[in-house]
Amino acid sequence: MGKSDEYKSGRVSSVIGKKTVVEGTLKGYELLRIDGLVKGKVVSDGKVIIGRGGMVEGIVEAVEIYVGGTINGELFASEKVEANPTGEIYGDIHTKRLIVDDNAVFEGRCEMTSNAKPAEEKAPAKKRRSPAKSKAEDTEEKTEVVVEEISE
Numbered sequence: 001m002g003k004s005d006e007y008k009s010g011r012v013s014s015v016i017g018k019k020t021v022v023e024g025t026l027k028g029y030e031l032l033r034i035d036g037l038v039k040g041k042v043v044s045d046g047k048v049i050i051g052r053g054g055m056v057e058g059i060v061e062a063v064e065i066y067v068g069g070t071i072n073g074e075l076f077a078s079e080k081v082e083a084n085p086t087g088e089i090y091g092d093i094h095t096k097r098l099i100v101d102d103n104a105v106f107e108g109r110c111e112m113t114s115n116a117k118p119a120e121e122k123a124p125a126k127k128r129r130s131p132a133k134s135k136a137e138d139t140e141e142k143t144e145v146v147v148e149e150i151s152e
Contacts, residue, residue: 013046018053032062034069052086061118065095067104076118 013030016022020036028044035051042048044062044119054069061076067087068132077095083104094117100106 016054019052050087059118074118078117 014028014032016026016032016034017028017038018035021039023039024062025041025043026032026038028042028046028048030044030046031049032042032044032046032055033049033051034042034054034056035050036054038056038058040058042056042058042060042062046062047066048060048062049066050060050069050071052055052068056069056073058072058073059076060071060073064080064082065075065077066082066084067089068084069086071091073091075089075091075093076139079094079095080097080099081089081093081095082099083089083101083106085101085103085142087101088105090107092108092141093106094113095110096112096114098110098112
């Protein structure tokens with residue numbers, strides 16, 4: 001399904017535009033599409049789409065995560081993570097199912113589990129933490145969300 005089809009069908013409930021920067025925690029309850037930049041944490045009870053040119057620097061938690069842009073951080077998907085041909089993932093993935101296109105980039109570890117939740121929600125376990133997660137945890141404490149336009 002193409003980008004315009006998603007908009008026409010009304011499936012996308014929130015869009016972070018390509019000239020938009022969000023800092024802090026972004027929460028959604030339906031399909032969320034990111035074409036801009038999010039620095040912090042993205043949490044959704046539904047699907048998250050990182051569009052081509054979109055970028056997340058931090059943690060993404062959702063039922064399904066589709067990556068066509070870039071993620072620098074950790075991904076937690078209770079069902080599926082899918083990296084499309086233009087997708088780049090730099091960090092660890094925790095999910096039940098993983099699909100990585102031949103042309104996608106994935107640098108990190110993958111934990112295939114039916115309990116894909118952040119470490120603070122699971123029983124304590126010793127794990128290697130990525131630098132991106134530590135930075136994202138620092139920004140998680142912010143309650144203010146800053147949205148600004150990016151000029152080309």
